[in-house]
Amino acid sequence: xxxxxxxxxxxxxxxxxxxxxxxxxxxxxxxxxxxxxxxxxxxxxxxxxxxxxxxxxxxxxxxxxxxxxxxxxxxxxxxxxxxxxxxxxxxxxxxxxxxxxxxxxxxxxxxxxxxxxxxxxxxxxxxxxxxxxxxxxxxxxxxxxxxxxxxxxxxxxxxxxxxxxxxxxxxxxxxxxxxxxxxxxxxxxxxxxxxxxxxxxxxxxxxxxxxxxxxxxxxxxxxxxxxxxxxxxxxxxxxxxxxxxxxxxxxxxxxxxxxxxxxxxxxxxxxxxxxxxxxxxxxxxxxxxxxxxxxxxxxxxxxxxxxxxxxxxxxxxxxxxxxxxxxxxxxxxxxxxxxxxxxxxxxxxxxxxxxxxxxxxxxxxxxxxxxxxxxxxxxxxxxxxxxxxxxxxxxxxxxxxxxxxxxxxxxxxxxxxxxxxxxxxxxxxxxxxxxxxxxxxxxxxxxxxxxxxxxxxxxxxxxxxxxxxxxxxxxxxxxxxxxxxxxxxxxxxxxxxxxxxxxxxxxxxxxxxxxxxxxxxxxxxxxxxxxxxxx
Ligand code: C2O
Ligand code: CU
Ligand code: CU
Numbered sequence: 001x002x003x004x005x006x007x008x009x010x011x012x013x014x015x016x017x018x019x020x021x022x023x024x025x026x027x028x029x030x031x032x033x034x035x036x037x038x039x040x041x042x043x044x045x046x047x048x049x050x051x052x053x054x055x056x057x058x059x060x061x062x063x064x065x066x067x068x069x070x071x072x073x074x075x076x077x078x079x080x081x082x083x084x085x086x087x088x089x090x091x092x093x094x095x096x097x098x099x100x101x102x103x104x105x106x107x108x109x110x111x112x113x114x115x116x117x118x119x120x121x122x123x124x125x126x127x128x129x130x131x132x133x134x135x136x137x138x139x140x141x142x143x144x145x146x147x148x149x150x151x152x153x154x155x156x157x158x159x160x161x162x163x164x165x166x167x168x169x170x171x172x173x174x175x176x177x178x179x180x181x182x183x184x185x186x187x188x189x190x191x192x193x194x195x196x197x198x199x200x201x202x203x204x205x206x207x208x209x210x211x212x213x214x215x216x217x218x219x220x221x222x223x224x225x226x227x228x229x230x231x232x233x234x235x236x237x238x239x240x241x242x243x244x245x246x247x248x249x250x251x252x253x254x255x256x257x258x259x260x261x262x263x264x265x266x267x268x269x270x271x272x273x274x275x276x277x278x279x280x281x282x283x284x285x286x287x288x289x290x291x292x293x294x295x296x297x298x299x300x301x302x303x304x305x306x307x308x309x310x311x312x313x314x315x316x317x318x319x320x321x322x323x324x325x326x327x328x329x330x331x332x333x334x335x336x337x338x339x340x341x342x343x344x345x346x347x348x349x350x351x352x353x354x355x356x357x358x359x360x361x362x363x364x365x366x367x368x369x370x371x372x373x374x375x376x377x378x379x380x381x382x383x384x385x386x387x388x389x390x391x392x393x394x395x396x397x398x399x400x401x402x403x404x405x406x407x408x409x410x411x412x413x414x415x416x417x418x419x420x421x422x423x424x425x426x427x428x429x430x431x432x433x434x435x436x437x438x439x440x441x442x443x444x445x446x447x448x449x450x451x452x453x454x455x456x457x458x459x460x461x462x463x464x465x466x467x468x469x470x471x472x473x474x475x476x477x478x479x480x481x482x483x484x485x486x487x488x489x490x491x492x493x494x495x496x497x498x499x500x501x502x503x504x505x506x507x508x509x510x511x512x513x514x515x516x517x518x519x520x521x522x523x524x525x526x527x528x529x530x531x532x533x534x535x
Contacts, residue, residue, distance in 0.1 A: 025371060028220035030179050031077055036216060037158060037186065039178070040068050040076035044085055049076075049100070051142070051156055052093035060195030062094065062154035075158040077184065078140070080131045082164040088127040092119040098151060099125065101143035102160060103280060104262055104456070104488045106132045109512045112453055115145040116422065116513065133456075134389070134486065135167035136264030137184070137232045137282045145422060145529075149207065149521035153196045153238050159184055161232075166265055166389040174228055174286070174382050182230040183222070185300075185370065187277075188213050189237045189361070198522060204413075205309060205446065206239020206279075206520040210360045214370050221371035226294075227380035229287045229372075230259075235277045238521040240363060241447060241491065242302040245274045246287060246372075249297050257384060260284030263456040263486025265389035270474070270481045274303060278449035278491040280519040283482060286384060292374040300370040306468060307364035308494045309446040391485050393458045394501030399434040402427070406441045406448050406492060406518070412526050413448070413518065419527030425513055429504045431535040436460060436501050443495040448523065450498075451489040453514035454534070458501040459483035465496045489519055504534050511535050 031037035040047070047068060054063040054074075066073040080086055090100050097120055101113035109116065111129040119125045141157035142148055176182040189209025198207045214220045235242055246254040258270045261283050275283055292298070361367065404415055412419055418426060429435060437457075439450055462469070462478035474481050483490070492498045506512060517529030 025219045025221045026217050028183075028222040028370065029215045029217045030183055030222070031215065032179060034071035034073055036074050037077050037184070038071070038073045039079050039161075040066060040071075040073050041079040042068065042086070042088075043081070044087075046087040046089065047078075048089045048091060050091040050093050051098050051100070053095075054155070057155065058193065058195075060150075060154050062151060062156045064100075064156055064158060075155070077159040077161060079161045079163065082131055082133065082135060082162055084131050086127065086129050086131055090119055090125045090127065092121055092123055092125075094151075095121050096147065097121070097144050098142045098147070098156070099144055100127075100140050100156075101453070102127075102138065102140050103451075104133065104136070104138035105129075105160070106454060106456070106506070108506075108508045109514065112514060113143055114453055114513075114515045115143045115148075118144055131162055133162045134264035135162050135164035136260060136262070136486075137161055137234060137284065139234055139236070139280075139282075141236075145420065146525050149198070149238050149525045150196045152236075152521055153190075153207065157236055159186060159234060162264070164264075170259070170265065170385065170388060173385050174230070175380075176228075176230050181227065182232070184215070185231050185233045186215050187233065187235050187237060187242065187369065189240050203522050203526055204408075205363070206522045208240050208361065208363060209237065212367060212369055221297075221373055223375040224289055224372045225376040225378045226289050226292050226374065227378050228382065228384075229289065230284065231287065231300075232260075232282065232284050233277065234282050235279050237279050239279055239523075241279070241307070241449070242277045243274060243305045243364075244277050244283070244369075245301055245303050247299050247301055249299060254287075254298055257286040257288070258283060258481050258484075259286055259384075259388055261482055261485050262488045265391075266485040267391045268386055268388055269384050270484065272481050274472070275482050276305075276480070276491060277482070278447065278489065278519070279521070280449060280451055280489045281482070281491070287372075289372070289374060290380055294374055294377060296374040298372040298374070299368050300372070301368050302366060304366040305364045306466075307362070307446070308466060309363065310444045310494055394434055394436075394460075394503050396434075396436050396460055396499075396501050399436045399501060401436045401438055403438045403440065404450075406439065406445060406450075406528075408442075408445065413523045413528040415516070415518075415528060415530050418530060420517070420529040420531070423531070425531035425533035427516060427530055427532040429532060429534045431504065431506065431511070433504045434501065435504065436499055438497055438499050439490070439492050440497045441492045441494055445494045447491050447493050448528070449489050449491050449519040450516070451519045452502065452516050452532070454506070454512065454532075455502050455504060455514075456486040456488050457490075459487055459490055460499045460501050463497040463499070466493050469493050469496065506534060
């Protein structure tokens with residue numbers, strides 16, 4: 001297996017993990033039809049993915065190998081058509097258990113890969129499911145509880161693109177060519193030369209890398225022409241939140257158009273200048289370079305922002321968000337220690353530098369991520385369609401509400417005072433129910449990227465948002481542009497309450513179980529996750 005992985009032949013552009021700092025920019029690696037992140041469309045045929053170690057990529061590096069149509073891939077971008085049957089065998093060539101989760105896909109428990117079924121070293125597991133999702137950018141990553149962060153950071157993840165009619169219509173309306181003018185950007189921060197070894201502080205704040213890789217490339221640039229480009233962006237960092245924006249080299253903001261996110265295309269395009277992208281979230285953006293001048297460089301950056309990790313707050317400062325303080329706690333069914341909730345992080349982590357392992361790039365510090373060098377002039381006259389897709393929403397009128405509180409107690413991040421227990425489902429939902437979930441984060445907390453398996457949801461409102469977030473609202477419900485459309489992961493800032501609407505309809509004969517968790521992978525592995533049973 002190791003030989004097969006080594007034989008895949010990494011493009012030089014995908015850059016080894018052990019390289020040291022080098023000021024020279026490298027050409028962005030853009031996935032093709034083979035190799036690293038290469039697009040692989042099984043079109044109903046059976047496919048085998050092999051998870052294994054890849055010594056060529058440094059200590060602890062892991063890869064997903066595949067062979068299809070005479071081509072070899074690693075971490076293939078799976079291209080699936082809506083309605084197609086996916087038949088995928090996972091072979092575990094690691095020396096520890098694993099399982100692959102299809103993040104964002106509406107599948108049954110058996111195919112969800114949520115960690116309730118594990119594949120032992122040397123064993124295999126067969127997935128078989130119909131693709132029920134809308135067109136959009138989804139992804140896959142390992143989900144063995146307690147080892148999700150290590151295996152994902154190691155590199156066992158890839159993109160999963162679902163295509164449908166709206167997707168095809170958009171491409172033809174805008175004359176987009178995949179790999180040329182439609183470019184995926186897979187962002188992962190790394191600590192070069194080291195295997196995953198989180199400190200105690202990392203386990204509380206999340207594991208932050210010191211430098212960003214874009215499709216595996218450090219400090220990348222890409223040459224572009226004077227036309228419209230589409231970027232489909234995945235935040236595959238374990239824990240880092242990004243505040244994405246395009247700027248000219250003189251620092252002026254350069255607007256873009258948001259056309260999609262986690263669950264596919266928005267109903268209509270939304271002009272933007274900035275978008276927060278938390279771990280596991282995706283955005284789909286158009287950049288109009290028609291008026292750019294040859295020789296210009298535009299830069300995709302993450303802007304400076306207050307990470308709101310609330311270090312140093314005292315336990316007494318911890319309170320529930322004001323509007324939510326009278327709401328009943330969720331029916332978790334067990335007696336819990338409410339008084340212990342909302343405590344500040346332990347003094348040891350609050351007073352020592354919390355990010356000392358990634359001191360060169362603390363959370364919220366700005367960074368250039370990708371240079372777009374305008375190099376050629378072309379004629380381009382297409383207009384962005386004002387209607388992109390039909391987006392269903394959850395009608396909250398008759399929905400029952402469930403409340404969740406995110407807080408830190410007794411050394412761990414918790415949901416409703418609880419930590420995860422395999423096989424236990426504190427959240428019991430009736431089949432077909434429409435529910436609203438009010439996710440409340442304490443003031444003395446940090447942002448949490450809350451993710452639900454199995455169902456896309458609608459973000460209905462943000463309440464008591466921190467000022468910096470409220471300032472970005474695009475509607476009276478306090479929502480951000482990135483909250484529109486369908487979502488599977490939503491970032492909840494300290495002191496904030498986010499209300500989401502979910503339709504728990506599913507076509508499976510029996511009750512199914514899923515996970516609801518923070519996608520900061522250190523928080524997830526630490527137990528910030530609850531089982532969900534849907535009747
Ligand atoms: Cu992307 Cu349960 O995860
Ligand atoms: Cu998921
Ligand atoms: Cu979290």
